[in-house]
Every structure is written in C-alpha cells, then in structure tokens.
Amino acid sequence: GIQVEQSPPDLILQEGANSTLRCNFSDSVNNLQWFHQNPWGQLINLFYIPSGTKQNGRLSATTVATERYSLLYISSSQTTDSGVYFCAEQASGTYKYIFGTGTRLKVLA
C-alpha cells in the first residue's frame, strides 16, 4: 500500500533557528498537503502542493513529484511553531489522503 514517511520524527530547535522537514511517499502523487497540528490539537492547513514550490511568510514548501518527496522549510522559528507537522499524500487515481506519522517540533525560547 501507499506509504508516507516523515523525518525526522522529533526535532528540538532554539528560537530563531531554521529547519527542514522531509516527507517521502511511495506512489505517484496526485495531491499533497502539509498540516500543522498545534498543541491544542487543531490541524491547520499549511500548503497544498502537489508539485513545485510555495511560500507563506516564514514557511515554504517544495514537492518534487518525480522523485517522490516534499520538503517543508521553517525559517526563523518561533515558539508558536511548536507542534506536530504532518504531510498527507493523495495518490493518483484515489481520493484517500494517507497521513505520515508526523514530525514533532519543539521550539525553545
């Protein structure tokens, strides 16, 4: 079946540091989303990015569909960036989004 792997599983950063989160997927991608689950449990859309690069403030994402991976960049991290980051892939020909196991990020003040 479709597999979505995220790395690293855990990450601790000092405020102001930059980081790169990676998502590898096993099947050709139709759609890909990045989410942030905040400490209160809410899942917040970050990017809808089946291919290419997008930027939103301090965050940016790149998906290389041909090589089956996506990267999420966080620059100048803030304590409010803490939480779990999920990528979810919707494989071609299906409607199901398969979620990765997440990267748990903690940003220290």
Added chain:
Amino acid sequence: DAGVIQSPRHEVTEMGQEVTLRCKPISGHNSLFWYRQTMMRGLELLIYFNNNVPIDDSGMPEDRFSAKMPNASFSTLKIQPSEPRDSAVYFCASSLETWAEQYFGPGTRLTVT
C-alpha cells in the same frame, strides 16, 4: 467562512452508551471525510461522502460505527454501543471536490470510561 464546525468538542461517556458526533462542512464543499486520531494508529480515514452519498466506509472499524449525511450541510458519526477503545479524537474534514485541499474541523475528543 466559519470553517468546518464540529460538536461537541469534548465528550465523556460510559461504556455501552450511544455517542453521536456532529459535523457541519464548509458551505459549497461537496466532499466530507471522517477521521480518527489515536497515538497508536495516527490519523486514519473512517468514511468518505461525496455529494451526501457514502462512497467508501471501509475504514469504519466495526458495525458499532455508522455515519450519515442527510444533507449537504450536516453529517453525524454514531457509535453504539461505545467501548473504551473508541477513545480518540474524531475529526471531520471537507473539500470543494474529491481531489482538492481538505480543511479540518477542530475535532471531538471522545473518552469512553
């Protein structure tokens, strides 16, 4: 738009009781998804509706679980009878089309004692 609305936000019930979770999708969205999140299994899709019709319920764990979508603006997920292993956070999500960006509600945290 208010986003996806779920109620209740928290539910504590005793084993054997019926539980009903509610979801109002974003207006104009024709696809609705119910997910369950646990520490052990992560986020898993339970059931998917398109234009109010259940398309795939293969993720529903047991016959104790049922879901309905009587109209485009309302869906329910019912567990009867509930068991402690049903304790989890249940999310509802909607999207404009099947192959489109999904938006999640705040979730319902269910505890079955």
